[in-house]
Structure formats: C-alpha cells, structure tokens
Amino acid sequence: MxxxxxxxxxxxxxxxxxxxxxxxxxxxxxxxxxxxxxxxxNLFVMxxxxxxxxxxxxxxxxxxxxxxxxxxxxxxxxxxERDSNKGLRDALKALFEGRFGHxxxxxxxxxxxxENAGVAALIGARAAHRMRQHARRDGWLASVAHxxxxxxxxxxxxxxxxxxxxxxxxxxxxxAELNASGTRHIHALQLxxxxxxxxxxxxxxxxxxxxxxxxxxxxxxxSARLRELSYQSLLDDASHDAxxxxxxxxxxxxxxxxKPYVAARAVQALAARGLFDxxxxxxxEALAAEWDERVVSAYRECAAxxxxxxxxxxxxxxxxxxxxxxxxxxxxxxxxxxxxxxxxWGKAQQYLEQALSDASSxxxxxxxxxxxxxxxxxxxxxxxxxxxxxxxxxAQLI
Numbered sequence: 001m002x003x004x005x006x007x008x009x010x011x012x013x014x015x016x017x018x019x020x021x022x023x024x025x026x027x028x029x030x031x032x033x034x035x036x037x038x039x040x041x042n043l044f045v046m047x048x049x050x051x052x053x054x055x056x057x058x059x060x061x062x063x064x065x066x067x068x069x070x071x072x073x074x075x076x077x078x079x080x081e082r083d084s085n086k087g088l089r090d091a092l093k094a095l096f097e098g099r100f101g102h103x104x105x106x107x108x109x110x111x112x113x114x115e116n117a118g119v120a121a122l123i124g125a126r127a128a129h130r131m132r133q134h135a136r137r138d139g140w141l142a143s144v145a146h147x148x149x150x151x152x153x154x155x156x157x158x159x160x161x162x163x164x165x166x167x168x169x170x171x172x173x174x175x176a177e178l179n180a181s182g183t184r185h186i187h188a189l190q191l192x193x194x195x196x197x198x199x200x201x202x203x204x205x206x207x208x209x210x211x212x213x214x215x216x217x218x219x220x221x222x223s224a225r226l227r228e229l230s231y232q233s234l235l236d237d238a239s240h241d242a243x244x245x246x247x248x249x250x251x252x253x254x255x256x257x258x259k260p261y262v263a264a265r266a267v268q269a270l271a272a273r274g275l276f277d278x279x280x281x282x283x284x285e286a287l288a289a290e291w292d293e294r295v296v297s298a299y300r301e302c303a304a305x306x307x308x309x310x311x312x313x314x315x316x317x318x319x320x321x322x323x324x325x326x327x328x329x330x331x332x333x334x335x336x337x338x339x340x341x342x343x344x345w346g347k348a349q350q351y352l353e354q355a356l357s358d359a360s361s362x363x364x365x366x367x368x369x370x371x372x373x374x375x376x377x378x379x380x381x382x383x384x385x386x387x388x389x390x391x392x393x394x395a396q397l398i
Contacts, residue, residue, distance in 0.1 A: 084113030206230035260292035271302030300334035329358035366395035
C-alpha cells in the first residue's frame with residue numbers, strides 16, 4: 001500500500017513539473033564582459049537543482065571519508081565485543097558442562113576485551129584448577145590482583161580453590177585479607193570453617209559452627225557432626241590435665257553436654273584424669289535427658305576406685321535405674337561390673353547373669369562372660385572361670 005501511494009505521489013509530482021515547465025516562457029540571461037548567455041528558465045532551474053545535488057553528494061562523500069577511520073574503529077570494537085561476549089558465554093557453558101579445556105580457551109578469548117577480562121580470568125582459574133594446572137590457575141588469579149572491583153570475587157575464588165587443593169594455611173590468608181577489607185558474609189564463614197577443619201583447629205571450627213547455626217547456614221546433621229568432632233578433639237587431647245579438661249567441659253553449652261556422643265567422651269575424659277564425681281554427674285545428667293547405651297557403657301568403663309564414695313554412689317544410682325529398666329542388658333552389665341569392682345560378689349553375679357540372659361549382641365555376651373570369669377577367678381572357682389573365659393573367646397570369634 002505504501003509503495004502504491006509513493007508511485008501515485010511521484011507520478012503527480014512529475015505531471016506537475018512537466019505542466020509547469022511547459023507553460024513557463026521565462027528566460028535567464030547571463031552577461032559578463034560583453035559575453036552573453038541565454039537559457040530558458042526551465043533549464044536554469046534544472047541546472048541549479050543538478051548543481052545542488054552534485055554539491056550535496058560531494059560534501060557527503062567528504063564527510064563520510066573523514067568519518068571512515070572512526071567507523072572502522074567502531075566496527076572493529078563492536079566485533080571485539082561480540083567475539084569477547086561470545087567467548088564469555090562459551091566459557092561459562094563449557095565450565096558448567098565440565099569441559100574445562102574448552103572453558104579455559106574460551107575464557108582466553110573473552111579476556112581480550114578489558115571489560116570482560118576480570119570475569120574471564122575467574123572462569124579460567126576455575127577451569128585450570130579442575131584440570132590440576134595450578135600454575136595456570138595462579139596466573140589467571142594474578143592477572144586480576146589489582147582490580148579492586150573484583151577483589152571480593154577473586155579472594156572468594158582463591159579461598160575455595162585452595163581449600164579444594166588442601167592448602168588451608170594459604171586459604172586462611174585469603175580469608176584474612178577478605179576480612180581486612182570489611183567484607184563478611186556467610187559463604188566466607190563456611191570456607192573459613194572448612195579451612196580450620198583441615199588444619200584440625202577444632203576450637204575455631206566450633207566457634208564458626210555456632211556462628212553459622214545462628215544464621216541457619218548449616219544442615220543440622222552436618223552441624224551436629226562437626227560439633228561432635230570438635231568436642232571429641234577437645235576432650236581427647238592428651239595434653240589436658242584435670243584442671244584443663246574441667247575447664248573445657250565447663251565451656252560446653254548445656255544443650256550439647258547432654259548429647260550422648262559428647263557425654264560419653266566427657267565421662268571417659270574426666271574419669272581418666274581422676275575426676276570421678278564430675279564424670280558421674282555428667283553421665284547422670286545425659287542419661288536423665290536421653291537414655292543411651294554409649295553413656296551407660298562409659299559409665300561402666302570409668303568406674304571410680306573400689307571403696308570410694310563415688311563408686312558407691314554409682315552403684316546406688318544404677319540400682320535406681322534398673323528398677324525402671326529391668327530388662328536393660330547394658331545397665332545390668334554396668335551394675336554387675338561396678339559391684340564386682342566393689343567386691344559385692346552376690347550382687348555382681350546376679351546382675352551379670354541377668355545381663356547375659358538379656359544380651360542382644362556378641363560384644364555384650366563377650367564382655368559379660370569376661371566379667372563372670374573375673375568374678376569366679378576372684379572367688380577361686382577355676383573351673384567356672386575357665387568356662388567363662390572360653391565362652392568369652394568364642395563370642396569374640398562370632
């Protein structure tokens with residue numbers, strides 16, 4: 001439709017011009033130093049229009065020629081931008097696909113444009129790291145070391161890659177640099193926790209776990225396991241004397257102290273350093289919160305010396321528990337072992353035989369037979385002792 005209108009317009013214009021020129025009788029005379037030139041007005045108008053058109057074309061040609069270098073530069077810049085952006089997209093795609101060689105090559109193409117060089121360097125560093133090309137990885141990271149806009153991204157990437165390479169000291173140095181810049185966020189805490197975990201710095205791991213738990217940044221199962229490992233390391237530290245282990249135990253929150261895994265470790269650690277009253281109270285608090293065979297076993301293995309008030313208090317407490325749990329084999333074995341230590345032969349035999357009848361695992365059968373053998377040996381019953389020793393050995397083979 002538009003083409004048809006243009007054709008009609010041009011035809012009308014042509015007809016108008018033809019009619020005007022046909023009916024125009026005017027002349028134009030040019031006189032210069034006795035020379036005279038006559039021409040029709042129509043011809044003069046046509047020549048004037050042609051001259052204007054020629055001058056316009058000449059000026060446009062000159063201007064376009066003068067703008068040519070800038071246009072060529074702009075074209076080349078646009079082409080570089082297109083190629084660099086395409087390289088950046090290809091690098092990301094290849095990195096996510098696991099084609100790390102292609103990702104690094106594409107990142108090199110993308111880095112030719114200064115605006116993309118920083119992000120391309122981070123992609124190239126990750127790709128090189130996945131190929132275990134650590135020298136090239138460090139080269140990529142060094143290329144953006146002076147880019148303040150990418151400082152946080154570079155340090156986070158450096159920390160993550162160094163932790164993956166099991167270089168926690170260097171990773172912690174990067175975290176320290178990141179913290180010095182005033183940047184603090186959850187992922188940095190998570191990376192720092194992993195680095196301290198690799199260096200076995202369990203007190204710091206425990207501190208970071210507590211901070212991350214406040215932000216709900218750890219899965220509850222992972223948080224619980226890291227707490228257990230931290231407490232295990234602190235409580236099993238052989239360099240701690242009685243005063244030090246008591247101080248460590250006092251710093252553990254009540255909610256963690258009654259957890260079976262922690263309580264069992266603490267009972268063993270406290271009793272090993274002669275703190276039998278503290279060990280007994282720790283076990284009793286944990287069992288009051290949650291009954292667990294691990295704590296009962298630790299309670300048995302860390303019995304106080306014979307004749308001591310602590311041992312008598314342990315026996316009394318166990319006898320209270322057995323009334324509530326008459327079929328608990330682990331508890332019966334514990335009472336029997338404590339009575340055997342206190343040389344209460346009748347009670348010891350009664351509870352050990354009860355534990356043997358209710359035992360549900362080979363380990364419990366073995367330990368019970370061993371305690372019965374020790375009981376009969378103390379009572380000078382060599383035949384019964386030998387029989388229980390044999391049964392204990394057979395149970396160990398199962």
